[in-house]
Ligand SMILES: [Zn+2]
């Protein structure tokens with residue numbers, strides 16, 4: 001089932017790929033990467049799904065609410 005943007009309630013595209021890599025010293029590492037067609041973020045703080053169109057700053061990886069919280073904390 002596709003995820004739904006929590007702001008506009010439209011279905012979002014793409015997703016995340018999770019793959020495991022083994023470092024040279026044998027340590028297993030889980031890598032999470034967005035697929036190239038992904039048009040949404042899952043907020044790092046509250047796990048809300050927000051498409052890039054509704055996101056004030058898609059680069060940040062936060063939903064708009066948390067983006068404001070975080071930017072207030074940074075400005076202090
Ligand atoms: Zn949206």
Ligand SMILES: [Zn+2]
Pocket residue numbers: 043044045046047048062063064065066067
């Ligand atoms: Zn959030």
